Amino acid sequence: AQTSNASATARAYPNIALVKYWGKRDERLMLPAAGSLSLTLDVFPTETTVTVDPGADRDRFELDGAPASEEQTGRVTRFLDLVRERAGTTARAVVRSTNAAPTGAGLASSASGFAALAVSAAAAYRLDADRLALSRLARRGSGSAARSIVPGVAVWHAGEDDGSSFAEPVDAPPLSMVIVTIDRAMKAVSSREAMRRTALTSPFHAAWISDTAQALEAMLVACRDGDFTRIGRITETNALRMHAVIQSADPPIQYLAPTSVAAFDEVRRLRAEGLEAYATADAGPNVVALARPADAEAVADALAHLGETTIAGPGPGAALVEPAGGTA
Numbered sequence: 001a002q003t004s005n006a007s008a009t010a011r012a013y014p015n016i017a018l019v020k021y022w023g024k025r026d027e028r029l030m031l032p033a034a035g036s037l038s039l040t041l042d043v044f045p046t047e048t049t050v051t052v053d054p055g056a057d058r059d060r061f062e063l064d065g066a067p068a069s070e071e072q073t074g075r076v077t078r079f080l081d082l083v084r085e086r087a088g089t090t091a092r093a094v095v096r097s098t099n100a101a102p103t104g105a106g107l108a109s110s111a112s113g114f115a116a117l118a119v120s121a122a123a124a125y126r127l128d129a130d131r132l133a134l135s136r137l138a139r140r141g142s143g144s145a146a147r148s149i150v151p152g153v154a155v156w157h158a159g160e161d162d163g164s165s166f167a168e169p170v171d172a173p174p175l176s177m178v179i180v181t182i183d184r185a186m187k188a189v190s191s192r193e194a195m196r197r198t199a200l201t202s203p204f205h206a207a208w209i210s211d212t213a214q215a216l217e218a219m220l221v222a223c224r225d226g227d228f229t230r231i232g233r234i235t236e237t238n239a240l241r242m243h244a245v246i247q248s249a250d251p252p253i254q255y256l257a258p259t260s261v262a263a264f265d266e267v268r269r270l271r272a273e274g275l276e277a278y279a280t281a282d283a284g285p286n287v288v289a290l291a292r293p294a295d296a297e298a299v300a301d302a303l304a305h306l307g308e309t310t311i312a313g314p315g316p317g318a319a320l321v322e323p324a325g326g327t328a
């Protein structure tokens, strides 16, 4: 029987895309213009508890121990509305979330955040949802969150409608990522706004979308073949092309800082010296180097002068956990 104040806690990890998602074909349904592929990490988790509160007249959202902004709370409420619609209830909820990484700084906190929210809300509202359904649900909160439902390497199929746009696991060779935290500040332009502006104003947008679709096909072959070099080359090229299309928006958007560019240069220099790594960056200044696990320490040492480094490997998909300390 449904208890009136059902509660559930979930943990989800960020993911870093090797083939990027940048552009929507349907903003309401959050359908991407092209598919993408990522590695779910084993660092910087988000932990979220949803407690249904039938007596409340609105949702409350607490982020890292403090009430979240109205905008952040509005995003959570719009997401919970989807869950409530499916659950056939109007009951509000209290959402408490903690991020191990700084929120909004391009370390994919929206991916781990909405993946953790999807899993905890689905459980608290007693939705019957398997992993595929959870991936589709998480997608509605933040596109990239669809991939954090999945452990390790995930492909997010662009799909044609709500039912066909979800992420699923892909076999890949062992991969490590070295995260270089260059700036912890909140990004100036949200990825949502920046994607919209890119699609509306960049003369290169259509080329970016068709190139990404090709890159994804090539990446899936490289993963299947266990070809690290091919995976790395596609990753770095696709990241630089994403930043190129973002820079070509009007007004232009620049997520990379001078130190980010220095990190790309350093990674290229390491390759020339025989240490094989490839760089990528999301909608922010932080750079992530892709390496073979055996090389990750050496790559991290070489990048340490540019920012704090964190070595990550493949992490688990979003899942329910027992709330810390028993009662939430």
Ligand code: PMV
Pocket: 016, 017, 019, 020, 021, 022, 036, 110, 111, 142, 143, 144, 145, 191, 192, 281, 282, 283
């Ligand atoms: O889903 P969003 O709004 O967090 O967009 C993610 C966009 C990138 O991180 C830049 C690329 C990606 O595929 O994760």
